[in-house]
Amino acid sequence: MIDVQSLTKKIDGNVIVQDVSFQVGPGEIMGFIGPNGAGKTTTLRMLACATAPTSGTARIAGLDLRTQDAEIRRILGYQPETPPLYPFMKVRDYLRFMASMRQIPAGEQRRAMDDAIDKCKLGPMTGREIGKLSKGYRQRVGLAQALLASPKILLLDEPTASLDPGQINETRSIIRNCATDAAVIFSTHIMQEVQHLCNRIVVIRQGRVRYAEQLRSTAVARDDRRSLVVRVRVPAAGMDAVSLALASLQEVDGVRLTMHEGAAENTASAGPVGMDVPSHSSTDSSGNASANPVDTREGTGSADENRAGNGEHIARIYAELPDDDGLQNRLLSSLLGAGIPVLGVMPRESELEQTILHYMKN
Amino acid sequence: MASYFRTLGVIWRKELYNYFWSPIAYIVLPIFLLVSGYFFSFSLFYLQVAAMTNAFHNMAILLLLLAPAITMRLLAEENQSGSMELLFTLPVSYSTIILGKYLAAVTVLLIGLAGSLVFLIPLFAYGDPDPGPILAGYLGIFLLGCVYLAVGLFVSSASKNQIVAAVGTTGILIILWFASYLDNFNVLGELGISFRQLSVSHHHGEFVRGIVPLASVMYMLSLIGLFYTLSWFTVYRRRYIA
CATH class of the missing domain: 3.40.50.300 (P-loop containing nucleotide triphosphate hydrolases)
Known part of the structure; x- marks a missing residue:
């Protein structure tokens, strides 16, 4: 348009x-x-x-x-x-x-x-x-x-x-x-x-x-849905393990999960700002953006830094769920149950806010 | 075409409404009628001249001072408030907007001139004036007023400040009026250029004498066209520089 x-x-x-x-x-x-x-x-x-x-x-x-x-x-x-x-x-x-x-x-x-x-x-x-x-x-x-x-x-x-x-x-x-x-x-x-x-x-x-x-495919934010960002430490088995842990949740009606590995995020951050990229990869660029101001451990984030200290990747799971505590709990317990360390959970909005702030300032 | 005139009419009505909402019309029109009536009475009763000749001369000078007050807000006010910019995003051409505004100012002038028709009552009551020169004189003062207003439109288009627009207009009008004085220096006389021909006062004088020379009509219309075009250009240009 x-x-x-x-x-x-x-x-x-x-x-x-x-x-x-x-x-x-x-x-x-x-x-x-x-x-x-x-x-x-x-x-x-x-x-x-x-x-x-x-x-x-x-x-x-x-x-x-x-x-x-x-x-x-x-x-x-x-x-x-x-x-x-x-x-x-x-x-x-x-x-x-x-x-x-x-x-x-x-x-x-x-x-x-x-x-x-x-x-x-x-x-x-x-x-x-x-x-x-x-x-x-x-x-x-x-x-x-x-x-x-x-x-x-x-x-x-x-x-x-x-x-x-x-x-x-x-x-x-x-x-x-x-x-x-x-x-x-x-x-x-x-x-x-x-x-x-x-x-x-x-x-x-x-x-x-x-x-x-x-941010969303639909114009209007829906009150009956919640968006979360879950940061996890990628286990030695790699992202496949994360996917596997969440497989049953993926099948629940109305749940949308997108996963991004730290390394991939940071490659994106080095490039120019992606415009009108399809929602999948744009989520990607947001992921890296928020890394900077929010998470000091990730710093400005090269792939090396992400591995530093723990020898593991950090990944973000973007989850769009029906507004239901049960589902959110299921998401987190699936991850923990599979032995995947959850580093943090925050509403998508808070992450976005930090991203925007970051880009408005420098 | 019909929609063009409807849009023009809508702009014209809005501008005219503004004149009568703001005190401008209520100041300019009474001053115009009182002062020109004062001079007219002096000429009729004291000098015993049963003609409009003096009145037309006086009106020309009076309008020199009042026309800028009519035009100063035309575009300057909306340039200042930012509403001009909104108008220029609408599916209406710049020239239509400017023309509608100009015609509203011309309407105020016409109202003033129509008011001055009351002078004719004692004139015809006490004397036996020739209607020809009166008609020519009215055409002359109307065209002259339109020239003044076109100059004012232009200056107003270039300004965001109404005072600046008014003073600037007065300046240009005075130069146009007194341009004929330059002939006395005889600088360009060798080239056959006569400033008299470039001066509005000279051409207005022709109408007051009771004749309607084509050259003078063309001169007035050309000035109106020139300053209208300049206004359009000023507005158009702003789209590229601001």
Whole structure:
């Protein structure tokens, strides 16, 4: 749906965004995370056709960003960072204005507006002047205008900035609902946001992509599932022993296990950040990433270091399970029962958080 | 085509609404009518001239000061707030957005000029003026106003600050108005270039005299076209430099 290819933007000779590439499919939500000034906004502005890339391009729904921006504008919803609204307009008038500007036929405008008002829970505010709304509501009006034309591409620049916790939750659920048919990119510097909302993340710092990963195949995090990372010491018999120990669990409905050996992880870490690699190998790159800040024993992790001291590999087991303590216990006891030392268990989110932090800092 | 005009109309209405929501229209229009009415009354009752000639001259000078107030916010305000950028991500061409805004400013001018039609009541009541020059004069002041507004549109497109936009516009307008003075230096006279021909005051003077020279109409329209194009270019260019 969105295929960004080496997008670069220079302003006054300064490189703001350099060689950024990533992909987002329909129904996916990509979290675009990075410190302030990393180039998130500029990238989104380029994708929104607000500013032209210096080099590189993107294909959006098959259309080229550089040459077919007129068509792209029609399928695009964009919410800029600070909602730039007209304070003199009432909410409903503003949405009607934007609906016309988005070329929604007159007959369909009312339905589009009611939809957006409904989704963003703006019902009680439609008659108010925008200038008199609270910041949270203004932000939502900004979101509502982006949703008007049922866009296939939704670009949201820090949609939850300056909202209170309740509003943040509501905004997240709006975004989640949108992702059923659209490709969504939203930028943020809040890590929890990424975990709750996205199935893809791209970490950007100083204008370059530092880390990219597909977290889940589905866009929406499911509350009825849990994701774990189990670190084990690989026994002398090798990974086969680990697989064997977990074989019966593999067959349980809804369980997905992926295993990565330390050595393999670290090879991946030496290479460039993999982008839009299939979920299997992307998990791989995340594995190595988390190694650095989290586990001092693994250090920055060459294969040698992994063996050092104990002469054994370290492996990670990524487990996606139904939310069931029994299954989790079964996983751990299977490992321990087979004599495989478990070094640690942590929720996938915590590992991811550390990974992101690591790439945001250095 | 129909959708083009609908979009244009939507932008125009929004801009016009903004004029009457913000105090600008309520300041510019009464000042325009009061001051030009004051000069008109002076000319009619004191100088006993039953014509609009003086009024048109005074309006031209008055608009020199008021047009920048009308145009200063056109694009500068939205450049500042960032809403311009959002507009430019919509499936609407830059030129449509700029034209809609420009037409809203022209509408404010038309409202002012329409208000000044009340001057004609005492004029026709106390005298027997020739309607021809009045029509020519109105066409002249309207075209002149449109030139001023186009200059203002351009300066506003290049600025994020409304004050800068207003002062910059006034500067350019004063140069355009008084360009004819340069003829007195006779610098380029040898080349046959006349600054008088380049000065808006000269061409406006033609209309006030009651004639509608094609050259003057073309001159005014060219200036409008020039500054409209410059505005478009300024906006377009920003897509590449920012």
